[in-house]
Amino acid sequence: MKRRFFVLFAAACAGAASAAESTVQTAASPLGVGKLSEVFGALALVVLLIFGLALAAQRLRLGRGASGKHLRIVDALALGTRERLLLVDVAGERVLLGVAGGRIERLHVLEAPTGDFSSALEAAQAPAPGAA
Numbered sequence: 001m002k003r004r005f006f007v008l009f010a011a012a013c014a015g016a017a018s019a020a021e022s023t024v025q026t027a028a029s030p031l032g033v034g035k036l037s038e039v040f041g042a043l044a045l046v047v048l049l050i051f052g053l054a055l056a057a058q059r060l061r062l063g064r065g066a067s068g069k070h071l072r073i074v075d076a077l078a079l080g081t082r083e084r085l086l087l088v089d090v091a092g093e094r095v096l097l098g099v100a101g102g103r104i105e106r107l108h109v110l111e112a113p114t115g116d117f118s119s120a121l122e123a124a125q126a127p128a129p130g131a132a
Helices: 002-028 033-059 117-125
Strands: 071-078 083-090 093-100 103-110
Touching: none
Parallel strands: none
Antiparallel strands: 071 083, 083 093, 093 103
């Protein structure tokens, strides 16, 4: 039994050695211009495909959260590997959320942004009623 195993093992090693020699001989042969241009053409095609898919994902906003009818993620800021801040617009009201480790906490409720800066500036500069 041991002898059969040894004979099979020796035959497998001899076959592997001859295969390795043949690959060494073919690997030593120089590449032709046709093969080299084929490799670079395929590489250029793969790089163009990656850039095209990245551009499509950016245009379709696949990397961002989805927005619904009354809910929209305005901005997101990663604070760590699992922590982030989200600014969410909920029916005209902006809410700052902290998301970390499976927990979501409301941090602050902001006023809805005004569309006209000049009117918001005038309202902020106007004296408060009852102030002298």
